[in-house]
Amino acid sequence: MLKFIIPAVIFFLIVLFWEKINEKIYQKFKVKINLVILIAALLFVLAVLILLYF
Secondary structure: OHHHHHHHHHHHHHHHHHHHHHHHHHHHHHOOHHHHHHHHHHHHHHHHHHHHHO
16 A cells, blocks of 8 residues: 555655756756656657667
């Protein structure tokens, strides 16, 4: 039961405080976290497609 509740609470807190998290990371690294997540998602999809192709 806890293995379903704990990730749900963590996900909810990330969604709730997304703007503050994004702002802190931007101040520290001068890069938008949205861009990093977009690039990571595209690389993941690309890797899956390459593995499916070969």
